[in-house]
Amino acid sequence: MVNITDKIKEIEDEMARTQKNKATNYHLGLLKGKLARLRAQLLEPAQGAGGAGGQGFDVSKSGDARIALVGFPSVGKSTFLSKITKTKSEIAAYSFTTLTAIPGVLEYGGAEIQILDLPGIIEGASEGKGRGRQVISAAKTSDMIVMVLDATKRAEQRALLEAELEAVGIRLNQDPPNIYLKPKKAGGVKITFQATPKYLDEKMLYNILKDYRILNCEVLVRDEEATVDQFIDVIMKDHRTYIKCLYVYNKIDSISLEHLDNLAREPNTAVMSCELDLGVQEVVERCWEELQLMRIYTKRKGVEPSFDEALIVRSNSNIEDVCDAIHRTLKDSFKYALVWGASAKHMPQRVGMGHMVADEDVVSIVGTKSGLAAQ
Numbered sequence: 406m407v408n409i410t411d412k413i414k415e416i417e418d419e420m421a422r423t424q425k426n427k428a429t430n431y432h433l434g435l436l437k438g439k440l441a442r443l444r445a446q447l448l449e450p451a452q453g454a455g456g457a458g459g460q461g462f463d464v465s466k467s468g469d470a471r472i473a474l475v476g477f478p479s480v481g482k483s484t485f486l487s488k489i490t491k492t493k494s495e496i497a498a499y500s501f502t503t504l505t506a507i508p509g510v511l512e513y514g515g516a517e518i519q520i521l522d523l524p525g526i527i528e529g530a531s532e533g534k535g536r537g538r539q540v541i542s543a544a545k546t547s548d549m550i551v552m553v554l555d556a557t558k559r560a561e562q563r564a565l566l567e568a569e570l571e572a573v574g575i576r577l578n579q580d581p582p583n584i585y586l587k588p589k590k591a592g593g594v595k596i597t598f599q600a601t602p603k604y605l606d607e608k609m610l611y612n613i614l615k616d617y618r619i620l621n622c623e624v625l626v627r628d629e630e631a632t633v634d635q636f637i638d639v640i641m642k643d644h645r646t647y648i649k650c651l652y653v654y655n656k657i658d659s660i661s662l663e664h665l666d667n668l669a670r671e672p673n674t675a676v677m678s679c680e681l682d683l684g685v686q687e688v689v690e691r692c693w694e695e696l697q698l699m700r701i702y703t704k705r706k707g708v709e710p711s712f713d714e715a716l717i718v719r720s721n722s723n724i725e726d727v728c729d730a731i732h733r734t735l736k737d738s739f740k741y742a743l744v745w746g747a748s749a750k751h752m753p754q755r756v757g758m759g760h761m762v763a764d765e766d767v768v769s770i771v772g773t774k775s776g777l778a779a780q
């Protein structure tokens with residue numbers, strides 16, 4: 406039996422050989438679809454013993470958010486973890502110093518952020534080289550990826566690493582495509598374009614769906630810029646993860662100012678030197694901004710709010726989420742909430758469960774039973 410990696414290689418070779426033009430467009434679309442399917446198969450837990458399945462490391466999630474440090478060996482991931490948390494992860498000049506996931510806790514803005522130091526990954530990680538598969542699984546469970554890069558190494562490292570993550574369905578700094586796909590029991594395939602598509606047509610989508618044996622469904626393409634890759638992502642949506650990524654170039658103590666200037670201009674990028682303690686705190690601040698966590702201060706009736714301890718909730722949270730963060734049964738006796746701060750139209754504003762809160766709001770929950778104001 407030909408193994409999956411060989412099949413993947415075959416398709417990749419065929420794609421590389423195929424000239425891109427109007428006539429080959431449909432064929433290339435189909436090949437992309439097949440590739441996505443094979444890659445998903447590769448990540449499925451293997452049958453029986455000794456499988457190199459998609460399991461991550463055995464580290465439980467804790468704190469308000471999780472950040473994974475992903476990068477090639479010896480770029481300084483463990484050095485960074487040791488700088489920003491109290492955890493000491495082994496640091497050395499040789500590759501693969503770190504052999505498992507080492508969690509640390511970063512305390513920032515009243516929140517506790519779990520930082521996962523991971524083994525270095527190498528090219529071919531997505532196909533199971535080294536600890537690649539495990540590292541990638543751990544990265545998938547995080548709220549954000551910090552891709553640590555070595556500023557002294559060649560520029561391709563970034564694209565190589567991106568390709569490894571891309572191959573296992575991780576989409577960095579992208580929104581899920583604006584395409585709606587609903588499988589049906591009968592009725593055939595119905596495709597609607599909300600605007601004239603630039604890169605897609607009905608025949609192309611129809612062919613790919615057929616190849617996936619989706620014979621009855623409704624498709625609505627809302628985005629005129631949607632690509633065939635995005636369409637495949639929608640079909641494969643159970644295998645796709647959309648994660649924020651901050652690219653961090655370490656070791657800037659060893660490069661020229663000109664090179665440093667160029668790196669710092671790349672999008673979603675920060676630069677630092679752990680050795681000279683340059684830019685490290687800025688990286689932490691950038692992470693905090695990207696995570697978009699909000700601090701909510703609770704207040705009991707008739708008592709001044711305490712600003713010592715914040716409740717941490719995610720962006721796009723409402724009063725219901727705040728209740729859940731306080732206590733899981735608080736909602737049951739909820740009457741209304743009083744809100745002071747950026748989200749309030751006047752101070753205080755009386756609001757219901759659906760009210761969206763803002764960073765540093767003060768919230769008082771008023772319940773039906775006595776003494777149920779927020780803790």
Ligand SMILES: Nc1nc2c(ncn2[C@@H]2O[C@H](COP(=O)(O)OP(=O)(O)OP(=O)(O)O)[C@@H](O)[C@H]2O)c(=O)[nH]1
Binds near residue numbers: 478
């Ligand atoms: N010049 C310079 N060297 C650094 C810097 N940060 C870390 N190093 C060195 O880079 C080497 C590798 O650091 P580690 O923290 O072990 O790298 P890692 O990415 O965790 O490596 P693996 O666990 O093997 O994947 C060590 O010798 C560090 O002292 C820096 O800012 N500048």
Ligand SMILES: [K+]
Binds near residue numbers: 496497500502503
């Ligand atoms: K190392």
Ligand SMILES: [Mg+2]
Binds near residue numbers: 483494
């Ligand atoms: Mg390490």
